[in-house]
Amino acid sequence: MKTFSMKPTSSERFEEVTCAVCGSADARERYALAEARFVRCRQCGHTYQSPRPVFDDLKNRYQDDYFDYEIENEQAFFRLMLQGLGDIEFQHIESSLNGNRRFLDVGCATGMLLEHMKDRGWNVRGVEICAPAAEYGVRERGVTIDVATLEESGLASGAFDVVHLSHLIEHVPDPRAFLAEAARVTKTGGHLVMVTPDIDGFQSRLFGKRWRSAIADHLHLFSSRVLRRLVEECGFEVVKKRSWGGIAAGMAPPGLKRIADTWAKRLNAGDVMILLARRLDRS
Numbered sequence: 001m002k003t004f005s006m007k008p009t010s011s012e013r014f015e016e017v018t019c020a021v022c023g024s025a026d027a028r029e030r031y032a033l034a035e036a037r038f039v040r041c042r043q044c045g046h047t048y049q050s051p052r053p054v055f056d057d058l059k060n061r062y063q064d065d066y067f068d069y070e071i072e073n074e075q076a077f078f079r080l081m082l083q084g085l086g087d088i089e090f091q092h093i094e095s096s097l098n099g100n101r102r103f104l105d106v107g108c109a110t111g112m113l114l115e116h117m118k119d120r121g122w123n124v125r126g127v128e129i130c131a132p133a134a135e136y137g138v139r140e141r142g143v144t145i146d147v148a149t150l151e152e153s154g155l156a157s158g159a160f161d162v163v164h165l166s167h168l169i170e171h172v173p174d175p176r177a178f179l180a181e182a183a184r185v186t187k188t189g190g191h192l193v194m195v196t197p198d199i200d201g202f203q204s205r206l207f208g209k210r211w212r213s214a215i216a217d218h219l220h221l222f223s224s225r226v227l228r229r230l231v232e233e234c235g236f237e238v239v240k241k242r243s244w245g246g247i248a249a250g251m252a253p254p255g256l257k258r259i260a261d262t263w264a265k266r267l268n269a270g271d272v273m274i275l276l277a278r279r280l281d282r283s
Contacts, residue, residue, distance in 0.1 A: 014054065019046050020220065022046070027042060030047055033214065067130055067136070074110050084242070101161045102160045104160040104164065106164070107166065109128060110136050111145055128145050128146070134147045160187065162192075169194060169227075170196050179234035183236060188282055189279060192276070195274045197218075199211075200225070201264070201271045202247075204221075235280055235282070240275070243269065243272060244272055246262070246264035247261065
């Protein structure tokens, strides 16, 4: 399973941006790639793409080719999402809720996780900007998916017990505004579950600019420290952080990969992290 990345087109517009976490414009180059430039904020340490594609142009990448990629890999993605939910002991959250429990998956792709949660008794809803993927989920899985960004979807305040986003926050141009909106639609005491690559993980440190998540489609590369700060400033309390992935498949012999994966998980220094956060009282 490969990371999805589409090359920028000649018609895309680019813009210089400041740090989305602290607002500083003081940054130095971290990764100079053929198709993207990542800088590291000197104030807070966040790594982000600048200049970056204007979002109206960037989101056009996520259409037919992206849908084909999602269909090809949906089973693998689904297994990883279930693994992540297991790592944060999501079953305890699930068992603590009674009645009309509501689950929102932002960036839900073809809706496989939504269908799974629906079968487990949740009232589910998805948000997805790839229209073919959303239409497939509605048609084939019988789930409700809005073709929109979270900010465009117009969901009610405090509507969801759980807001889930897997490999999404790194694609969002303004993660602070996005997380503020996620907080708005989450019930007080409800939970945010977020999966994203960890730039402080073992693989990033080993490969540097050749790290598989340093790609043109990722606008942000978060460390757990920076992401925790942002999540907490947007109205959540981080409850748990777990990670996995020591060496990517195909990069080392299977025996060495198993050892690296075991230690990365044990040391919480994996390639991908999952954060569980609780929505604080709004008063």
